Structure formats: C-alpha cells, structure tokens
Amino acid sequence: MSTTPGLYRIEGGAVKVAGLFAGIGGFEQGLAAAGHECRLLCELWEPARAVLSTRFPDVECKIDVRELRSLPKDIDLLAAGFPCQDLSQAGTTAGIDGERSSLVGEVFRLLDRRKLPWVVLENVPFMLQLGKGRAMQVLAEAFEERGYRWAYRVVSSLSFLPQRRERVLFVATATNIDPSTVLLSDEVSPQKVEADLHTHAHGFYWTEGLRGLGWVPDGIPTLKRGSAVGIASPPAILLPSGDVITPDIRDAERLQGFSENWTKPAEKVGRPSLRWSLVGNAVSVPVAKWLGTRLMRPRAYDNARDSEIYLEGAWPKAARFDGRHRYAVHINAYPAWKTRPPLTQFLRYDGNPLSIRATRGFISRTEIAKLRFADGFQDRLRDHLARMENLETHRLT
DSSP: OOHHHHTTOOSOOOOEEEEESOTTSHHHHHHHHTTOEEEEEEOOOHHHHHHHHHHSTTSEEESOGGGOOOOOTTOOEEEEOOOOTTTSTTSOOOOTTSTTGGGGHHHHHHHHHSOOSEEEEEEOGGGGTGGGTHHHHHHHHHHHHTTOEEEEEEEEGGGTSSEEOEEEEEEEESSSSOTHHHHSSOOOOOOOOOOOTTTSOEEEOTTOOSSOOOOEETSEEOOOOOOTTOOOOOOEEEOTTSOEEEOOHHHHHHTTTOOTTTTGGGGGTSOTTHHHHHHHHSOOHHHHHHHHHHHHSOOOOOGGGEEEOOOSSSOOSEEEEOSSOEEEEOOOSOSOOOOOOOHHHHOOSOOEEOOHHHHHHHHHHHHHOOOOOOTTHHHHHHHHHHHHHHHHHHHHO
C-alpha cells in the first residue's frame, strides 16, 4: 500500500508497521499474526532490545525515539505502547507530563514530519481518570488538531487468555475508514466462571490484602512489571490442592500470548529476574492480533451505542470522534471470548511455592482487612503456611 493512496483507501488491508517503545514486541507480533508487516522497531532498554534482535532478526531496531528524525516512507501504521509508569495507579501518577509518559509527544513530532494513515496507542486505564483524564484530553486534542478521527476502548486480555488485564487501545486514522469499525464493532458477553476452591485455581495479589485482592477465578490478575531493579512480584495462584504458587516465567510469557522462553535472550545482558519486567510491560499478543485482524477487515459500527460525552472527572471507558463530534460509546471490554482450558491445565510448569514470609505477611493483612474473602480461602492459606513451615523445619534438622 503506497502512503498517499493509503490516506484515502476505503477498505481494510495489510499495512506496514513501525513499532515505537516496542518492548518485547507484543504489539508487533500480534499485528504480524494478523497479516501485517513490521518494518521498523524502536526500543531503548537493552534487555528488551536483546529480545527484539532475536525474535525480529530482519527488522531494523533504533535505540532512542528522540533521535529518530522521521519514519520510513513506506510505513502505514505507527504502533506505540508508550511508557505507562507516570499514568499507572501503581506508578508515579505524575501524569502525561511525567518524564516517561511525556515521550508520547515524540509520536506527534513524527506525525508532523509525515502524516501517517494509522496510529495505534496502548496504555493503562487509569489514564482515563488520573488528573481528571488529562492524558486522554491531550491525546484527543493532538490528533484532532492534525485532522485525525479516533476511537478508543478499554479491552481485557481475559477475552483471549486466563489473565485479567485491561488496557486502553486508541486508534486514530487519516483514512476514510471509520476507526469505530475497527475498534468498536465487536462485543460479546464474557463467560462467567463458577469456580470452586476445590476444583479450580484462583489468582490473587499476595502483595495486597488490605484494600484489594485482584481475585480471579480460573485466571490470574494483571501481570505487573515489578521494580525498576528487577525484583519480580508475580501474582499468586491458589491451586485446588491447597498449594499456593507464583507462576513460572515461562507460563507468564504464555499468559501474555508469547511462546515460552520468548524473553530468554534478555538474560544475555541482564539478570534473569528482569524477564518479569519485560513480560509485565508487554502488550498482550492476542489483543494486538484481534486489532490487526479488524484493521484488515473492518466491520460495521452501530451508532446506537453513541451517547453524549460528559467529562465529570474522568473519560468513559470507550469513546470516539467522527471528525466533528465526540461521543461516549456503550461497549464492554470483551471483543471476543476464546475458549481456553482451566488454568490448572493451562499451566505447564510447577511454579514456585509462595514463601513463608510472603504468606505470613499476606495472612496478617487479611486478618485485619474489612474485605470479604471466598469461604475457606484464609484457611487454605494457613494450611499452606503450615506445610511450608514444616518443610523448613525438616530442612534445618
């Protein structure tokens, strides 16, 4: 597809992609699986670059987006999972003007050099409310000033995988394709899991316990990036046996839609624990594949979903701009619901038992919390702790 005709094409088709803030290539891998072609990558962090050089050996990878003067002339789509640390509830909450998240401004600098047919961004849902949604206001205005129509939506990876991970997908276009036909045309009702502690695994955040839990029947809560120095904090999983584990990194990769050991090349340049940060930062591959498939084959949008947009401290979970007006869109976070085995069968590796210290700390927090827990949950944690303490006693004697 040539660049100029691409600005005016009517129907979907394959595009050539430049991936900024590429991480370990989740966006690019998913788009490639849908039939698109990645032609350029840009990533600053050396462990992530080690992964990209192995997984995308024929694609040029630039280092610093700030030193990228322009994009190649054959690029049709710019994909950017721009840094979320300043926008995340678990991060600095400095906002879109923060040191890391403000790098999205480099996207607009490059668009000012050459207007592209398509731009796809990804970030955390907290951006919709942080600072009364200022980040989304900045993005919306920047694209509108440049003549783009846009649509965004919170999408959950639970649509495709046993990980409940919600992210904002933002699609902007200068073509005559309505971005709503790409992002807002698919919706299904998620399958409710009637999960018993004796029959199904349950994921939760062992680092929480006072104000929240991240409880997910037959799945796990969002995989997080861990600390800046590579200290991992994967979620815990209560197995039907009563054992409590944290998943193996290879299963964590699969829970993001990558093949196992996708991030193994990072160990050549950094400590193995950095792989957790790489996985936690990544775009879920099947989410990007779904988006890429719909880019290839847009579907009709039902404007009965539209309503007047009211910005009262936060942006809605989905919205669109048709070139003249902004609308809130009534749609859930599930564009699909792919069948998957129970989590106990999905996991291929034993994982690591939740340590004595971590279990004790978590139990102590639950005992003073005002949260409601599943019947028998705390008893199973205490049983796990007793088994771990017995093993430690035998090891020392």
